[in-house]
Amino acid sequence: MNREWLRSEIEKYHTPYKEEEKYKGRFLDLLFFDNCFERSLLSGHITASAWVLTSDFNQVALLHHKKLDRWLQPGGHADGDENVKRVALKELQEETGITDVSLIGDSFFDIDIHSIPQRKDVPEHDHYDIRFAFIANKPEQLKKNEESNEVAWIAIDELEQHVGNDTSVLRMKEKTLKL
Template structure:
């Protein structure tokens, strides 16, 4: 799977020339001995889900308990190099939704700093994001990792200046992809 991630990241970087996040992810993958392990203190890969409603008009966001911010669903790879599977697993665990499907190919990447918290030092997350589609049932369950969950119109995220930069970027990518 490591070769597949390298190839997928390389293809993503070719489609998005000049994307500093993609270059950071490729560099980290090449240099880190254990890039998927949370114990790798300098940083590690995570997998996230751009979890869209069946009609593609809304995205499910979490009000993240530890970071106290609205974000896409996702989490640590915990040693798994199949980040699409990580994104799908995290989307299911954090939302309680059944019938989710992950689309092939990387949708977005982001390198962001996670501040020190308790005994955990500050570190980098190299986040690889995939489109995950909801099935018929969109009734979610708020789990322990979230303060709340909400279906948010993608257009609202793309246009709101208060939106997190990476969420706004994903919303704009999604809208560009779905426009005729």
């Protein structure tokens, strides 16, 4: 997996969600920047995350992010790594302790562009997030790290109580219910 793989996958990605369809062009434009996988591209950069489910698809692993004060799926910056699946797996392991997973499907599960507020000397910018869906083969591996207030298995039917109206997370819930 590299930049060209990602470009190809985004070009052929079909989604019934209008917001994702709009994101495709922005992702493809971003991929022309040499440093799009680096935080040094201050307007926005590629990130990757993991939507991790129990084998029955009834629960998802989420963390309550300290800096953002929100429940989110594990994920983070590519920091130069063009293999976004590897980035998602690295972030998953660092943020939840989960290492034994199986990919659902043969590509990414969802794409999203969301704004990150200004923090210290880093201006507000966009995260162009590539999201992979996984099944946790050993859900008992779940544990919190220092970046989170909490990490937990959240029941899919109770997701709104944790994420409110976060449309991107709720979109992944809808997709999960169709698996």
